[in-house]
Amino acid sequence: MPATMKSLRYPSQLVEAQLVSRDRLASLQNVAARYAVAITPVLADLIDASDAADPIARQFIPDERELQLQPEEKPDPIGDGAHSLVEGIVHRYPDRVLLKLVNACAVYCRFCFRREMVGPGRGGLSRTQLAAALGYISRTPQIWEVILTGGDPLLLPPRHLKEVMARLAAIDHVKVIRVHTRMPIAAPERVSDALIRALRLGKATFVVLHANHARELTAPARAACARVVDAGIPMLSQSVLLRGVNDNVETLGALMRALVECRIKPYYLHHADLAPGTAHFRTSISEGQTILYALHGRYSGLCQPHYVLDIPGGYGKAPIGPTYLSADAASVTDFKGVRHAYPPRGG
Ligand SMILES: *Cc1c(COP(=O)(O)O)cnc(C)c1O
Numbered sequence: 001m002p003a004t005m006k007s008l009r010y011p012s013q014l015v016e017a018q019l020v021s022r023d024r025l026a027s028l029q030n031v032a033a034r035y036a037v038a039i040t041p042v043l044a045d046l047i048d049a050s051d052a053a054d055p056i057a058r059q060f061i062p063d064e065r066e067l068q069l070q071p072e073e074k075p076d077p078i079g080d081g082a083h084s085l086v087e088g089i090v091h092r093y094p095d096r097v098l099l100k101l102v103n104a105c106a107v108y109c110r111f112c113f114r115r116e117m118v119g120p121g122r123g124g125l126s127r128t129q130l131a132a133a134l135g136y137i138s139r140t141p142q143i144w145e146v147i148l149t150g151g152d153p154l155l156l157p158p159r160h161l162k163e164v165m166a167r168l169a170a171i172d173h174v175k176v177i178r179v180h181t182r183m184p185i186a187a188p189e190r191v192s193d194a195l196i197r198a199l200r201l202g203k204a205t206f207v208v209l210h211a212n213h214a215r216e217l218t219a220p221a222r223a224a225c226a227r228v229v230d231a232g233i234p235m236l237s238q239s240v241l242l243r244g245v246n247d248n249v250e251t252l253g254a255l256m257r258a259l260v261e262c263r264i265k266p267y268y269l270h271h272a273d274l275a276p277g278t279a280h281f282r283t284s285i286s287e288g289q290t291i292l293y294a295l296h297g298r299y300s301g302l303c304q305p306h307y308v309l310d311i312p313g314g315y316g317k318a319p320i321g322p323t324y325l326s327a328d329a330a331s332v333t334d335f336k337g338v339r340h341a342y343p344p345r346g347g
Contacts, residue, residue: 005041007106009120011062014039019049019061031062035277036108036119040186043107046215055213055245059109066110066277072312075116077273079314088125088133092316095144099133101125101164102151106186109210111242111281113273113310118151130164138171145176154183154195162198169202177202180238182210185217188224196231208236208267212245214258222262229263236267239305241288242281243272249294256295256303266305271320273310285309289322296322297335 011028014020019039020028031037039047039060047057083092090098103122112118125133137143146168153161168174179199184191199205207228211217217225229235237259239246246252256266269292272282283291292307307321324333331339 007041008039008044009037011037014061017044019044019047019057024064027064028062031064031066035062035066035110035115036105037062038106038108038120040107042188042218042220043186043216046218053244055251056215058244059111059212059242060107061110063110063280065280068279069276070274070279073274073276073278074312075276077113077275077312078310079312080114082314086133086136087129089136091136091140091143092314094142096147097137097140097143097145098147098149099137100150101130101148101153102155104155105150105152106155106183106190109182111240111272111275111278113275114150115275115277122151124151124156134167134171137168137174141173143174145178146174147178147180149180152181152183152186153179154181154190158192158194158198161195162201165198165201165205175203177205178208179205180208180210184209184224184228185211185221188218188220191224191227193227196227196233199228199233200231206234206236208238209259209264210238211255211259212239212242213251214254217258217262225262225264235262235264237264237305238268238270239266240270240272240281241283241291241307243283244281247283247287247291249291249298252291253295253299253303256299256305260300260302266303268317269305269307271307271309274312285320289320293322296324297337 008014008017011025011032015022015025043056043060048054080090084090088100102124103118104120105118108118137146165177168177199207209225225235239255241247246255259266271285271288272278288307296304306319308317309320310317329342331341333339
């Protein structure tokens with residue numbers, strides 16, 4: 001696909017591109033009026049419209065069920081608001097902050113936990129707000145790490161990103177910068193040399209790629225990640241456990257292997273948050289644990305992400321992976337599922 005082709009942003013364009021049938025137009029217009037839609041050319045091209053269960057379509061094409069709210073779903077499902085005293089900053093853990101520079105993304109995931117906060121035209125931090133956010137970071141010496149998220153921070157023009165990275169690099173106590181993005185997958189051509197040079201300006205910088213299915217790692221996406229890693233920037237990944245996208249061990253294992261083959265270390269597998277209108281994406285925690293248990297049994301240690309839950313209300317993340325040790329530490333289960341006694345004074 002030529003890089004100049006535009007993203008699909010309206011249900012009418014999805015109908016024209018034959019990604020959804022015309023009889024869904026009116027209902028999807030209702031969804032699009034509520035939650036932002038954007039599908040980049042690369043991702044539109046990846047959708048198999050003949051497969052009603054296509055995992056790429058499921059992640060990005062709006063769905064009528066998004067307007068069905070469950071009582072447990074919240075506009076701010078992980079309670080960021082309670083920890084945001086300065087616009088653009090979320091400071092929940094003592095040693096690290098989120099810095100949200102932009103509120104837009106190249107592609108809008110239908111299960112996004114910030115779906116009430118993101119969209120085109122939501123803007124980002126103004127110069128004054130950015131100065132205030134950087135001021136907060138400079139006068140808070142316990143902040144060791146700054147996590148750029150959003151919105152997708154790599155949507156910023158390289159020149160602007162470079163300025164932010166330089167200003168963060170100038171703060172002595174900030175030693176690590178983490179950048180969370182979907183750009184290498186959504187718009188690999190935007191991961192340009194200028195963008196990578198901007199990323200290298202900071203302190204130790206890590207790029208965390210958001211990926212949920214092995215098919216997202218197209219040849220151009222892999223090449224974009226290789227440019228980042230070759231520039232000396234380590235990459236990690238985060239994924240969301242999603243019903244109908246990756247909720248079985250083979251699909252999840254294939255994703256983790258594809259990431260590791262790209263020199264990307266799987267970091268987190270998030271249990272899907274209680275974001276509004278996303279019940280059709282959620283598995284139960286016990287289903288998640290069963291899948292993770294099988295993943296541990298069958299795949300390399302490099303392919304193992306931490307299965308985490310963001311506790312509703314703003315209390316932070318908790319690892320919820322299955323445990324292999326019995327509660328009394330008297331036995332432990334091996335990768336084949338066989339239980340072994342462990343001596344009482346062993347540990
Ligand atoms: C997820 C998150 C982080 C990062 O947590 P790690 O466990 O270090 O990856 C930091 N701050 C907030 C507010 C978060 O939600």
